[in-house]
Amino acid sequence: MAAAQRIVIDNCAIATVDAEDTEYASGHLVLAGNRIESLGAGPAPDGLENVARRIDAAGHLATPGLVNTHHHFYQWITRGLATDHNLFDWLVALYPTWARIDEPMVRAAARGSLAMMARGGVTTAMDHHYVFPHGSGDLSGAIIGAARDMGVRFTLARGSMDRSEKDGGLPPDFAVETLEDALAATEETVRTHHDPSSDAMTQVAVAPCSPFSVSTELLRRGAELARRLGVRLHTHGSETVEEEKFCHELFGMGPTDYFESTGWLGEDVWMAHCVHMNDSDIAAFARTRTGVAHCPSSNARLAAGIARVPDLLAAGVPVGLGVDGTASNESGELHTELRNALLVNRLGAHREAALNARQALRLGTYGGARVLGRADEIGSLEPGKLADLVLWRMDTLAHSSIADPVAALVLGAAAPVTASFVNGRQIVENGRLLTADEDEIARSARAEAQRLARIAGRD
Numbered sequence: 001m002a003a004a005q006r007i008v009i010d011n012c013a014i015a016t017v018d019a020e021d022t023e024y025a026s027g028h029l030v031l032a033g034n035r036i037e038s039l040g041a042g043p044a045p046d047g048l049e050n051v052a053r054r055i056d057a058a059g060h061l062a063t064p065g066l067v068n069t070h071h072h073f074y075q076w077i078t079r080g081l082a083t084d085h086n087l088f089d090w091l092v093a094l095y096p097t098w099a100r101i102d103e104p105m106v107r108a109a110a111r112g113s114l115a116m117m118a119r120g121g122v123t124t125a126m127d128h129h130y131v132f133p134h135g136s137g138d139l140s141g142a143i144i145g146a147a148r149d150m151g152v153r154f155t156l157a158r159g160s161m162d163r164s165e166k167d168g169g170l171p172p173d174f175a176v177e178t179l180e181d182a183l184a185a186t187e188e189t190v191r192t193h194h195d196p197s198s199d200a201m202t203q204v205a206v207a208p209c210s211p212f213s214v215s216t217e218l219l220r221r222g223a224e225l226a227r228r229l230g231v232r233l234h235t236h237g238s239e240t241v242e243e244e245k246f247c248h249e250l251f252g253m254g255p256t257d258y259f260e261s262t263g264w265l266g267e268d269v270w271m272a273h274c275v276h277m278n279d280s281d282i283a284a285f286a287r288t289r290t291g292v293a294h295c296p297s298s299n300a301r302l303a304a305g306i307a308r309v310p311d312l313l314a315a316g317v318p319v320g321l322g323v324d325g326t327a328s329n330e331s332g333e334l335h336t337e338l339r340n341a342l343l344v345n346r347l348g349a350h351r352e353a354a355l356n357a358r359q360a361l362r363l364g365t366y367g368g369a370r371v372l373g374r375a376d377e378i379g380s381l382e383p384g385k386l387a388d389l390v391l392w393r394m395d396t397l398a399h400s401s402i403a404d405p406v407a408a409l410v411l412g413a414a415a416p417v418t419a420s421f422v423n424g425r426q427i428v429e430n431g432r433l434l435t436a437d438e439d440e441i442a443r444s445a446r447a448e449a450q451r452l453a454r455i456a457g458r459d
């Protein structure tokens, strides 16, 4: 076998996000094939062989690629609707439109969502997809294909809903699957697409949607299925006061106790939001190592509240960041969530040290890798890890007067991405995708959004 080709990156600041938060004011990185071979202070060592490319990264900060831990790609074509609603009213307003999606719409929306994140430094994406209308085609295949074509590392959380209005749930009857169909299709998706290997580009998780849209039986059997197949579990939890009330009325307990009673706490589980958590809920997450996807912009957009991220971190709970679906966070970007996570968690009296810039960067990188179960492979810049990294430009008007590059990245304007690598392959150059045509994606997303509006009778 031929020796792996090397890429040498010199002259940049580096925030490794390793266990010691090691940083270099000016350092180098050497990539070999799809892995990081070495990094450190000063220039790269002389005499390296098989160097395919040298990058002078003066004026840049290198960080691990950003890891998104919660999203709903299909919402890319229903952005900007129900803009002044809380979660339950927003869902009820949008379900009838969402129930009309088909494969071309989902493909166009996935490409839009992925492109928006990738050009902002996301190297690992996830999609929690839970709307599977009858006869809508191979939606999971379309989403996974979109991520593969764009070269982004990806987890599909195969969602499901089986508790409709007639069973006391929130979605309309026509928007849900049966329990047996949901479980069978989820198992089929795992068997077809999940790659358990350490450098996997595609993984699949089992992901019933939320307590108010799935049956207790689907949660229980979904957890059993995931553990039998050896994949991770994902859902929404403790997002709003209305959800808390729903759980008390239907199940006689709060969301965290309900999740525990159905097998949904554990180190193989991560949950979106976790806003309304009391001390004993946080202790239960810490004891079981259940992960959290913190989605500050979506929580603000839907007036859901502020997750207790500093308390979760202090308790040892794994926490990553999520864009959430773009019907509740129209920007669709993750790099701006670093800033929003820090700002939102400082709101309130005496919270000036609630979350610092380095913690925010860690949430968006290593924290995300941890909740996706991939912290041994991605999320920090260390020799032997996969070559997923970003070069952020720090010498332009937006950032050049800020001496600390991590503070500049987190607190400053959204930083331009000069280069982004996934698995050793460059997918972004100077803010533009190398693996897809952004203009074509924008055109097809607009056309599919208009087609959906027509079919759903909004036009």
Ligand SMILES: [Zn+2]
Pocket: 070, 071, 072, 236, 272, 324, 325
């Ligand atoms: Zn969500």
